[in-house]
Amino acid sequence: NAGVTQTPKFRVLKTGQSMTLLCAQDMNHEYMYWYRQDPGMGLRLIHYSVGEGTTAKGEVPDGYNVSRLKKQNFLLGLESAAPSQTSVYFCASSSHQGDYNEQFFGPGTRLTVL
């Protein structure tokens, strides 16, 4: 199993540009999450999904959109990037069975907005 993978690993954008971050998991997990991590801080939840076709806002959703068209994929979109969105983005997934809080994280996407 590859676990949780993220594409791309690095990206540099100019203010106002758009992009989509892709998260994929091969563990058949129902739940998927997008977090961001700024320097010296803990992770903060952007959006999450409890199943295919469903999404919900987290702690810091402004400026982002998400889609979960397939169970294994969770996309994070930035329609008009801003320098404040410079961060490391982590995707995670978890099962709906057993221990709900064991989340599996991807390696991260480092985004710089100039």
Add this chain to the structure above:
Amino acid sequence: DAKTTQPTSMDCAEGRAANLPCNHSTISGNEYVYWYRQIHSQGPQYIIHGLKNNETNEMASLIITEDRKSSTLILPHATLRDTAVYYCIVRRPVAGTALIFGKGTTLSVSS
């Protein structure tokens, strides 16, 4: 979710046990204690969790006090690769909700 308090940083010599404390005095009866770690530039990694009994797995041991107001994560033989930020998280096992990461403890293992 209960608030947790961890020291900002700790040092440990390679090969020695690393004992990382966490205070969670407001923990409620159905809340679990979870430990994750984040090695520099990588995604967080689950380590261990427990409710009230001590737990051990291949990575670490978790000791929870009888009153459940504090816990200690033990890495029995720390290596350089254990240098990371360690997060103690207390919450109910509610499906589909986020983990709340505080600032954690930065553990530095040196030779």
